[in-house]
Amino acid sequence: MSAGIPPWLSHYEKEVPASLDYPDIPLHTYLENAYKCYPDHTAIYFMGKTMTYRELFHDMQLFSRVLQQLGVKKGDRVAIMLPNCPQAVIAYYAVLHIGAVAVLTNPMYKKRELEHQLADSGAKIIVCLDLVYSNVVSVLPRTDLEHIVVTAIKDYLPFPKNVMYPLKLRKEGVKLHIPREPYVSYWDDLMKQPDLPELEKPYIDSKEDLALLQYTGGTTGLSKGVMLTHANLVANVEQARAWFHRSRRGAECILAVLPFFHVYGMTAVMNFAILLAAKMVLIPKFDLATVLKTVNRLRPTMFPGAPPMYVALINHPDLKKYDIRSIKACISGAAPLPREVQERFEAITGGRLVEGYGLTEASPVTHANPIWGRRKNGSIGLPFPDTEAKVVDSETGEEVPQGEVGELIVRGPQVMRGYWNQPEESDNALRDGWLYTGDMATMDEDGYFYIVERKKDVIVASGFNVYPREVEEVLYEHEAVKECTVAGIPDEYRGETVKAYIVLKEKKDVSAEELEAFCRERLAAFKVPRKYEFRDELPKALTGKVLRRVLVEEEKKRMQETRD
Template sequence: MSPTKPWLRHYPSEVAPTFEYPKHNLARLLVQSAKKFPDRPAIYFMGKKMTYKAFLEASYRFANVLTALGVNRGDRVAIMMPNCPPAVIAYFGTLMMGGIVVQTSPLYMERELVHQLSDSGAKVIVTLDLLFARVQKAKEKTPSLEHIVVSSIKDYLPFPKNVLYPLKMKKDGVNLAVEQGEGVHSFKKLLRSASATPICVDVDAEQDLALLQYTGGTTGIAKGVMLTHYNVVANTYQTSNWCYKVQFGEERFLGAIPCFHVFGLTVLLNQSVFRAGMLILIPKFDINLILDTINDLKPTIFPGAPTMYVALINHKRIQDYNISSINVCVSGSAPLPLEVQERFEALTGGRIVEGYGLTEASPVTHANLVWGYRKIGTIGIPFPDTDAKVVNSETGEEVPLGEIGELIVKGPQVMRGYWNRDRETAMTLRDGWLYTGDMARMDEDGFFAIVDRKKDLIIAGGYNIYPREVEEILFEHPAIMEAVVIGIPDEYRGETVKAFVVLKPGMKLTERELELWCRERLAAFKVPRKVEFRETLPKTLVGKVLRRQLLEEEQKQSS
């Protein structure tokens, strides 16, 4: 074992430190599972199941639809949908015919949508009738976009929900009418009339792109991350090998995180299909729906974000539900507070492990062991075939053990670069290493802890303050449900710490009480000087708190 990789000694015997990843079209994951388990349910959506055989056939049909619309290999196809059957059919169908998937958030407004569609040069967008008006406006400003393919939630609902859904929407004042015509097509009609001839083109897996996955929308202008078929297949296998007790054809995956997010794509959608599991698609995070689903359908695997677990453990009627079916939870997209981890495991009897990744790495690079030695408060150890170091951001030199520096990673899951952005690519990929922009430290066992985003660092009176450290202390307070910390301008210290806090239902807490709590647990310069109590915090769809939005609000108030 290399002395520079102390983490390898913690690998269980079931996890090989290196593996030969197949170099094939990402869509072969579906082809293989449908061949082995044709009659097993692949998708469960709001009371209706779809078998692997039906899922594969629908994906073949969509691949042939795209070809008929004039889409060629290498053309970009945008998918702007929440978790629903057409979203995953369009995903695999696009990959099968050699197209490049551009996942687009349903929350995007016209300006963001125009940027992403124009930047990627998308030729087709697949969306819902609910979102059509917004997409139609964006199309007028996007010369490359030739076709809008429109589906509806009702198309995949069982009776009588399929009848009641449009009535409810009408009652709520939502217009679902879509006028078909030049460049506007019905997903359902196209699929029905398309050929079901199998198609899954051969690709140069290490060069050909499977995804243009946009990132940085919350931190500046969104950039398209070029992920190859090999990148994503490798990360799917890495994640699967890590969770080695997971059974083929047996598991039920709770699909609460959005599949348009890279974490949801790999750890939920690709993982479920690779393992021939049943993917329970939840279009919108609704805690009551989630609890009912767990209680009734007994999912075994629940990838999620910390905010989802926070909502679950703090639900006033959590004791009325049986959530013990959950065996494995992989938490990503934000730090997992210790108190949340302990309470969730006590309630389910399952294991919840914190992992780490970023869009540029497909996304997972580190995780704690699901069954084995783990360290709470860390992101765990690097995945198989993944190398990691903590370095001085400027020089690239490794920092001494235990010291803080920038985390850099290398592995088969690391992107080819940013789409049409050579300068940013050169800054982020250096000598084969991906510079993550996250500040971290590594201990003597090879466990890594993220201290914070490089850009989130607060410098107060010359002292470095990492928001995560303060947030961990806030989360430990029995009255606090959620908390986030930012740096705000201060005439004397340059910056000072401000905390935004959401209390648990029925709990009370004063600013003075919280200050005393922090003073007992933090150095004086780290204690929040300002506290704002809120009902909710602004979040992305995947549950990540929008720290940037809070900063912008503060800047507006102070200007």
């Protein structure tokens, strides 16, 4: 990108400014503002239970006092291991409210992953669901944890669901044994204490003080703790509000299917909703029938998600029974958005679905297509306000000519401070203020960016670079393909071979030979998959992102067993 005005600015919607004035406030101030301006508006809808902003703010302050009583001080790390439920929102904002640092932890973690995250962060307290207590207590001796706060889904269910829920668990054979130990407290008991000490509100420097340690797999080794300040998170949510310029404060309803423990759901759903004083409809786990019924009944206006969620929705056999036309704007992240999915979703809802891009190290959003302006198929869109981006040679850092492939690097107010206790990794990722994303990309003449592939996911077959996304886009054009992913599997002759994993639409059929012929008409020979595997489903993270590495690991294991 040559010096001067970045080309993308001329393609911003006229309502979106190139630069913003960011309030110098801690992130949790947004919840206080929502309470003051819209105290009686619904903040949360959860399985029939509603909470107003007055009630949410009250419970947040109450849990802030609970945490201080348990000894949490400014700068201490508090882990939150919860699905999307009221307690997750309350605990998150309470931790920030007292100057502590939230460590959002996936409830699906196995013991090894959980132990690493808790030990590395030095978390002092964890708030967890009763269903995962056994995993937490098993790693307790090898962490700095001093206290476990246990809560249950039933704690915020309306009557009679709160009574029926334990019966349902027993019927399913779920047995929970949580002993009365000094280091264990129950959420309900803590929130009903009569004489909690007065809240001590420490001074928080939004630019210097950490709000979040968010763990990411990164490109190598064990997950790293991304250090995000209050200012980082405030900047990203303000950028999102500017991008969604038609959003109305106090009038939106956001479907909260993306998990809050993932940085995408945390910013694009929870923080964004609180900033807008919107109603959040919390869904703990993506279940298509539940989503369709909820949209039909509660009429959400926004549905941030991931491509597999939209794929599942548009292919549901009973979709015509539901009215989902309340949805007016969606941003899709975590994985590439196929053009066919985008077009069909918009035709069904009448709303807008655009692809965006981000990474944990940037709070996370750095790019998005204009919601109501010009978007380009296959593009992640334009950099957010105050966000610089360019494509460079990974080794030299020199900018590559327009249209050529290089590593995407970004710089902006949402970019992390660094990795927790990992100065060398921080120096490698952050150079002169630029974040090296690890994603290979191109930029066109208008300043629209295109992710070609992650550096680690590029397939090298017989010396040629094959970018899985390009092949996947072609496969999605076939009328029988519902979902697909492409990976490079070991090959003694070619180094790697391109393999496609396919999920077919209901009542559709196609052979590997037919798919190969279809691809050969549209792709250079070296890009055409040599192998095809038809599956009922693809392995996915809770965000909906397909776990390509799991498929590659399965392949390597099969090959090893064959040799043995």
